[in-house]
Amino acid sequence: MSSDTGPARLDELLTAAVSAFPVIAAADATERMAWLHAVASGVAAGADELVRLAAEETHLPLGRLQGEVQRTSVQLELFAEVLQEGNYVDAIIDLPDPSSVLGPKPDVRRMLVPIGPVGVYAASNFPFAFSVAGNDTASALAAGCPVILKAHPGHPETSRRTAELVLDALRGSGAPKGSFALVEGMDAGIALVQDERIAAAGFTGSVNGGRALFNLATQRRNPIRFFGELGSINPVIVTPGAADERSASIADGFVASFTLGLGQFCTKPGLLFVPAGHRLVDEIVERTQEVSPGKLLYDKIAGGYESSLRDLQRVPGVRVLVDGGLGDGLFAAPSLLSVSGAHFLGSAEQLLTECFGPTSVLVEYSGEQELLAAVQAFHGTLTTTIHSTDMENMDQAGLVPLLIRRSGRVIWNGWPTGVAVTWAMNHGGPYPATTLDYTSVGATAIHRWLRPVSFQSAPAAVLPAALSDENPLRLVRRVNGTLTSEPIRR
Amino acid sequence: MSSDTGPARLDELLTAAVSAFPVIAAADATERMAWLHAVASGVAAGADELVRLAAEETHLPLGRLQGEVQRTSVQLELFAEVLQEGNYVDAIIDLPDPSSVLGPKPDVRRMLVPIGPVGVYAASNFPFAFSVAGNDTASALAAGCPVILKAHPGHPETSRRTAELVLDALRGSGAPKGSFALVEGMDAGIALVQDERIAAAGFTGSVNGGRALFNLATQRRNPIRFFGELGSINPVIVTPGAADERSASIADGFVASFTLGLGQFCTKPGLLFVPAGHRLVDEIVERTQEVSPGKLLYDKIAGGYESSLRDLQRVPGVRVLVDGGLGDGLFAAPSLLSVSGAHFLGSAEQLLTECFGPTSVLVEYSGEQELLAAVQAFHGTLTTTIHSTDMENMDQAGLVPLLIRRSGRVIWNGWPTGVAVTWAMNHGGPYPATTLDYTSVGATAIHRWLRPVSFQSAPAAVLPAALSDENPLRLVRRVNGTLTSEPIRR
Numbered sequence: 001m002s003s004d005t006g007p008a009r010l011d012e013l014l015t016a017a018v019s020a021f022p023v024i025a026a027a028d029a030t031e032r033m034a035w036l037h038a039v040a041s042g043v044a045a046g047a048d049e050l051v052r053l054a055a056e057e058t059h060l061p062l063g064r065l066q067g068e069v070q071r072t073s074v075q076l077e078l079f080a081e082v083l084q085e086g087n088y089v090d091a092i093i094d095l096p097d098p099s100s101v102l103g104p105k106p107d108v109r110r111m112l113v114p115i116g117p118v119g120v121y122a123a124s125n126f127p128f129a130f131s132v133a134g135n136d137t138a139s140a141l142a143a144g145c146p147v148i149l150k151a152h153p154g155h156p157e158t159s160r161r162t163a164e165l166v167l168d169a170l171r172g173s174g175a176p177k178g179s180f181a182l183v184e185g186m187d188a189g190i191a192l193v194q195d196e197r198i199a200a201a202g203f204t205g206s207v208n209g210g211r212a213l214f215n216l217a218t219q220r221r222n223p224i225r226f227f228g229e230l231g232s233i234n235p236v237i238v239t240p241g242a243a244d245e246r247s248a249s250i251a252d253g254f255v256a257s258f259t260l261g262l263g264q265f266c267t268k269p270g271l272l273f274v275p276a277g278h279r280l281v282d283e284i285v286e287r288t289q290e291v292s293p294g295k296l297l298y299d300k301i302a303g304g305y306e307s308s309l310r311d312l313q314r315v316p317g318v319r320v321l322v323d324g325g326l327g328d329g330l331f332a333a334p335s336l337l338s339v340s341g342a343h344f345l346g347s348a349e350q351l352l353t354e355c356f357g358p359t360s361v362l363v364e365y366s367g368e369q370e371l372l373a374a375v376q377a378f379h380g381t382l383t384t385t386i387h388s389t390d391m392e393n394m395d396q397a398g399l400v401p402l403l404i405r406r407s408g409r410v411i412w413n414g415w416p417t418g419v420a421v422t423w424a425m426n427h428g429g430p431y432p433a434t435t436l437d438y439t440s441v442g443a444t445a446i447h448r449w450l451r452p453v454s455f456q457s458a459p460a461a462v463l464p465a466a467l468s469d470e471n472p473l474r475l476v477r478r479v480n481g482t483l484t485s486e487p488i489r490r
Numbered sequence: 491m492s493s494d495t496g497p498a499r500l501d502e503l504l505t506a507a508v509s510a511f512p513v514i515a516a517a518d519a520t521e522r523m524a525w526l527h528a529v530a531s532g533v534a535a536g537a538d539e540l541v542r543l544a545a546e547e548t549h550l551p552l553g554r555l556q557g558e559v560q561r562t563s564v565q566l567e568l569f570a571e572v573l574q575e576g577n578y579v580d581a582i583i584d585l586p587d588p589s590s591v592l593g594p595k596p597d598v599r600r601m602l603v604p605i606g607p608v609g610v611y612a613a614s615n616f617p618f619a620f621s622v623a624g625n626d627t628a629s630a631l632a633a634g635c636p637v638i639l640k641a642h643p644g645h646p647e648t649s650r651r652t653a654e655l656v657l658d659a660l661r662g663s664g665a666p667k668g669s670f671a672l673v674e675g676m677d678a679g680i681a682l683v684q685d686e687r688i689a690a691a692g693f694t695g696s697v698n699g700g701r702a703l704f705n706l707a708t709q710r711r712n713p714i715r716f717f718g719e720l721g722s723i724n725p726v727i728v729t730p731g732a733a734d735e736r737s738a739s740i741a742d743g744f745v746a747s748f749t750l751g752l753g754q755f756c757t758k759p760g761l762l763f764v765p766a767g768h769r770l771v772d773e774i775v776e777r778t779q780e781v782s783p784g785k786l787l788y789d790k791i792a793g794g795y796e797s798s799l800r801d802l803q804r805v806p807g808v809r810v811l812v813d814g815g816l817g818d819g820l821f822a823a824p825s826l827l828s829v830s831g832a833h834f835l836g837s838a839e840q841l842l843t844e845c846f847g848p849t850s851v852l853v854e855y856s857g858e859q860e861l862l863a864a865v866q867a868f869h870g871t872l873t874t875t876i877h878s879t880d881m882e883n884m885d886q887a888g889l890v891p892l893l894i895r896r897s898g899r900v901i902w903n904g905w906p907t908g909v910a911v912t913w914a915m916n917h918g919g920p921y922p923a924t925t926l927d928y929t930s931v932g933a934t935a936i937h938r939w940l941r942p943v944s945f946q947s948a949p950a951a952v953l954p955a956a957l958s959d960e961n962p963l964r965l966v967r968r969v970n971g972t973l974t975s976e977p978i979r980r
Contacts, residue, residue: 022891071592087973092914092934102561102911106904110914110934113894115927199920218708222870222921380712393949400952401512404603404943411946414596421592423971424582424600426944430689431712437605437941443971444582444600444942451927452934453894454916456901459883462890476966476973481913481933483577483966 003156004185014197016178017117017146023176025114025144029083032142035175040076042169043069043133043162050161054127057155059295059330064261072128074421075135079142082443088112091466091477093488106457109467112450114144116199119192121213122152122159123204124297125264131155132162132182135440136202141179143449148181148198150189154298193217193226200225200449202440207231207354207432214435227448228435229428231354232382234416235271237371241389243280250387251283255291257415259334262294263358264301267382267416270354273371276340276364284362285336288322293333296357302330305357309335312361315350317343324358334358341365341374348377372398378406380430383416408433493646494675504687506668507607507636513666515604515634519573522632525665530566532659533559533623533652540651544617547645549785549820554751555617562618564911565625569632572933578602581956581967583978596947599957602940604634606689609682611703613694614644614787615754621645622652622672625930626692631669633939638671638688640679644788683707683716690715690939694930697721697844697922704925717938718925719918721844722872724906725761727861731879733770740877741773745781747905749824752784753848754791757872757906760844763861766830766854774852775826778812783823786847792820795847799825802851805840807833814848824848831855831864838867862888868896870920873906898923
């Protein structure tokens with residue numbers, strides 16, 4: 001029997017989400033915090049079983065999976081903190097002004113409110129942190145939106161078990177029926193984003209899959225915001241000074257980063273710009289050859305990896321430095337390619353296409369002008385990274401603005417893999433990194449599921465607490481243009 | 491000779507915008523404020539000539555046009571204030587945490603940065619406030635984005651003269667060449683939104699035109715944010731208590747609102763829900779008959795108005811209370827229709843279609859249940875309005891959440907026309923009110939042209955002032971989760 005969610009069942013789940021929405025939207029922060037805490041605890045309590053299921057389905061190492069389950073709980077707790085702090089509603093109040101130059105101004109009070117039921121598409125490569133109880137689910141529930149989650153087919157049992165834990169936790173902590181549901185199958189995924197009851201969607205996955213869903217979302221009778229996190233090349237630039245100063249640690253760090261999780265990360269560094277002919281290249285080759293092979297996530301990923309690796313190898317001027325290949329049973333060892341800066345500029349489109357798996361390309365550049373020309377060819381990417389020295393840090397006036405325009409996070413002397421779960425993190429970027437250039441990680445990810453509403457001349461009795469004169473939530477509000485946590489006294 | 495902008499000229503203008511962008515993006519707030527002040531002054535200084543040109547092209551009354559020019563300067567000054575205050579960049583700083591449960595956390599600092607060259611499509615019905623030097627231009631320039639403005643064909647001379655004033659002001663105040671340009675013609679408008687050099691777009695106009703451009707924007711190789719403000723029905727609900735208490739002032743206010751500017755406002759109240767059989771209906775009919783005819787904006791608007799008025803009159807159950815009709819030479823007097831609540835529910839789709847011009851429909855509802863059912867049928871709309879009494883204000887628990895979900899602004903005991911230019915104003919709403927449910931009026935409109943970027947482990951020398959330890963701009967920043975204007979001392 002197929003495990004795919006049929007149209008009748010999907011319809012039931014959507015109806016339940018629509019019924020739950022006003023209840024969730026009206027729930028105060030304390031209630032929603034309790035739900036998030038409960039889900040975080042439920043996932044943590046089920047960690048052993050979840051890790052066992054995921055190890056079997058994804059072939060990811062146990063240590064990595066244990067860390068990822070922990071990260072998933074930390075993410076849920078971060079959004080509980082966001083609710084506790086409360087200022088995410090961005091409250092703005094203009095008191096009436098009878099003497100404005102354009103005529104009397106009314107009392108206007110604006111805040112962010114939840115957008116409605118949200119569709120979430122889980123990732124293949126993060127069975128927890130970007131799946132059933134991952135960032136999109138956590139941020140949407142925190143915002144006050146019910147979630148219908150489309151499971152990734154690569155880890156169905158892990159998804160189902162996580163969903164049971166989420167549903168138990170929500171039920172046990174008093175969340176309304178319909179706050180969360182799991183659906184499976186491509187047809188259900190397609191129907192979900194097209195359904196008028198879904199008000200916004202989140203996605204983590206491939207450019208092709210994400211773009212197809214984005215197209216459906218924007219071609220609806222009433223188009224919706226589709227926050228897709230698609231593909232990213234994450235170029236890393238090593239300056240001559242940095243290569244001279246610390247080639248060994250850069251070689252270590254780079255190889256660890258591009259082979260982490262067998263390169264199956266959206267933040268994998270896919271390009272490393274190194275000074276042409278530098279000994280750093282040899283050090284990287286040596287380290288790459290030392291990495292043991294591992295098993296890729298699943299057959300579709302392996303097929304895509306093989307074909308994109310082959311495409312890269314065919315690009316004019318590309319040399320194979322390490323040929324890890326792809327063995328039987330999804331096994332792969334890292335591959336390393338190289339190309340000159342001039343050849344990169346000649347085939348930038350092909351070399352800027354993401355290869356999802358344990359391969360990276362060294363671009364040996366000759367001089368700053370060639371490097372700057374290469375950077376100008378970059379497409380949108382989640383991250384860009386600079387390895388430089390203290391002296392060189394003083395002189396990045398030309399480079400940094402170019403990187404900012406092309407990426408959502410600029411990193412100095414570090415590696416793009418490993419995305420800290422914090423208030424300031426931005427995990428987004430210009431297309432194709434994301435579809436709307438917004439973050440799916442960190443506290444501000446909650447804003448994807450919120451929309452602004454103004455209350456004009458509203459009676460005190462109907463104003464939400466965030467906008468009332470008394471300011472019972474002690475928010476920092478903009479009152480007549482000035483930020484203040486004081487209540488309004490009149 | 492055609493005044494349309496040809497492909498070669500458009501290409502030149504786009505190239506100039508791309509060159510100007512890094513200069514504008516790097517300009518500090520004081521510089522951009524000077525540009526906005528200069529444009530505001532330039533428009534104010536040219537007011538007499540602009541009003542004369544616009545009166546001829548749009549047939550709008552002189553008083554209205556004078557007020558609109560003044561409003562346009564006020565809008566530009568509001569965004570200068572936003573820059574002076576500075577917190578629109580939403581600065582967030584996480585200091586390093588070596589002891590985090592998920593491993594050491596790096597220094598991460600996030601702010602909003604300008605998105606790139608912006609395409610703006612001017613409106614027909616606001617030749618100043620939503621045209622060449624209007625809200626979209628003002629907010630985009632404030633954000634640090636060059637603007638290429640597609641003029642509306644309904645007022646070409648007004649647009650050209652305003653553009654000259656804008657260009658003079660920008661030149662005179664030191665803005666880089668390429669900061670602003672005017673283009674004309676449908677082909678240029680289509681090419682603009684499809685050009686890869688344009689990073690986002692703003693639009694104010696019809697559902698058909700806006701949706702067509704939205705489709706082009708989202709079907710690009712790299713889709714962009716398209717902020718369209720399209721169509722809105724702006725329903726107003728009069729409770730039985732309010733109708734009994736103050737029918738005369740409601741009749742006056744309603745007729746003034748739906749006939750203001752001959753109903754050619756996106757905030758025109760297109761539906762008024764009144765208690766069935768109430769004397770208020772007769773009072774509204776009387777007031778409507780007293781309104782003098784006027785001349786519509788231009789022939790395409792008149793044609794659209796005639797056809798949508800005819801469609802409304804054909805809806806089953808619709809009665810014509812006042813037939814203002816459409817005379818020769820674009821002259822029209824207000825029309826008033828009515829329908830029962832039951833008939834409204836039977837033909838909600840047709841009755842919820844915007845009729846752009848001086849017509850409104852009274853819906854005579856029988857009881858609260860019928861009213862709530864009608865509200866549930868509403869599509870997205872810029873505004874919803876409630877006229878109620880003090881006693882009834884206490885008991886809107888069922889109604890208000892329904893209105894919030896369907897509109898961007900909820901108004902009590904007022905009228906939707908007249909959108910205050912303030913910090914808290916929201917002029918947006920769910921589709922088709924807008925395409926991305928964001929505001930095009932008020933201080934927060936600047937956020938449409940900004941995107942987030944994080945700096946990870948950035949050397950002090952390359953950090954923008956907004957993110958530096960010293961906090962020279964005295965911003966209120968979120969540091970390790972807490973809002974503070976203190977510098978960081980380590």
